[in-house]
Amino acid sequence: MKIISNIDEMRLYAARLVKRGHSIGFVPTMGALHAGHISLVDAAAAADAKVIVSVFVNQVQFAPNEDFNAYPRPIKKDIKLLRSTKKVDCLFTPEAAEMYPEGYASHVALENSMTACLCGVTRPAHFKGVTTVIAKFLNIVNPDRIYLGQKDAQQAMIIIKMMRDLNYRTQAVICPIVREKDGLALSSRNAYLTPEQRNSAPVIFKSLQMVESMVELGERNAETIKKEIRRKIKEENLEIDYVEAVSAADLKPAEQLSGKVLIAAAVFVGKTRLIDNIIIDIP
């Protein structure tokens, strides 16, 4: 596994792969890698000849009051984990000073209801930072496919919409959420949890599973379902940021559930904000 931190070197490495006729699968991450990230690597290795993973904690997607400084950066452990897969051809770990040098002033943004809802309500500049860094990576790596986790469902859909709008050639592949045995969605932020908080956190997925059963049994009212999720989560005394049921196609709020529905929640477990979701396909 080659490790590259220089942007021009990364560009040349990727261009050579394309020239040799290899397809490139790209997995963007902020590091602190877990089995969820590795599932993206597995998917990339299965479909593409070469796999490039980036590890970059992207400051422009954090608000001043968020956890940019606290965000875990166990780069040695990440490198070891990526090497152990034997599926990663190149790790790209750019320096912040090269990604956003002095005088940097450009951005790429999607401006519609997709970025204003769900996480966009409490993190208004977050997705602008995400689409900007992804556009930069696409311009450097020029991959055939980019692998994104359903865990960040809204983020994945916003990236896909931005890529289509701006005519990137890259195709997106969304991979399922990987969970702990007790259902907690894997997240680099789980590392912040105290043992007690770790015990409470699985209630988020449990509440989603519960309403999945309700939908299977015929419930179609979004408000009823959201209330149930809130009630269940509050049993663990957790603070809810949002619970929403939206169309999985355009993230528009659903009153009556039909078609592909994304049910998503953001919950504060102590100071740690965790997100989770399920997608239910209602015929």
Added chain:
Amino acid sequence: MKIISNIDEMRLYAARLVKRGHSIGFVPTMGALHAGHISLVDAAAAADAKVIVSVFVNQVQFAPNEDFNAYPRPIKKDIKLLRSTKKVDCLFTPEAAEMYPEGYASHVALENSMTACLCGVTRPAHFKGVTTVIAKFLNIVNPDRIYLGQKDAQQAMIIIKMMRDLNYRTQAVICPIVREKDGLALSSRNAYLTPEQRNSAPVIFKSLQMVESMVELGERNAETIKKEIRRKIKEENLEIDYVEAVSAADLKPAEQLSGKVLIAAAVFVGKTRLIDNIIIDIP
């Protein structure tokens, strides 16, 4: 000369050129082509193996009160002119409905003092539209070099800054302004001028030439120079939008002229807004 209007077809055509090892020179235009545009084609043909020209009147860079509908679209004449050069391999003329389909919602923007000054004062959303369409073209064509005219000096510099910030591989080449015999800078908008207005318009360049002589003779005060330009232009009873002297490196206002200085003017000749500029290198 191949003519392509479909985005995916254009992408494939350009990708095949790259795969065969050809370098691509790209000349973005809004059509109504004149010798200024052809000078860009000449420069591209001199440096690159293949030349792709786009003709697209980009609605998102026009404000509602501007001349989007009136903008000339003599596409048959443009095609004939491009063919006659024997230097253009492909003309890309996308449809607006494919470039900005229903639900389109993304943009690429540079947000610093470069977009807020000069033309950015009276055309606040203009450059956001320019950087967005150029980013789209770069993603479709992926050229080695993009050819831009010094006539739109601010636009060229903003595009270059955006391309660097977002890590596009494409290099920019800025080509000199092409002028009529009487000094008027070639512009597609010159077609709007009545014979009388056409007679007045050369005063813009004459005023710039005049201050160039003043600088040669030692004048370094920006205010003095701007006053002289305004005085000269007003002799023809034209309405001035702006006259500015700025650093050619970052478009920041200069009080005392030194280094590379861009002296730029925007003037209404009747209802037609014309721009012109000179760059003076002061040792």
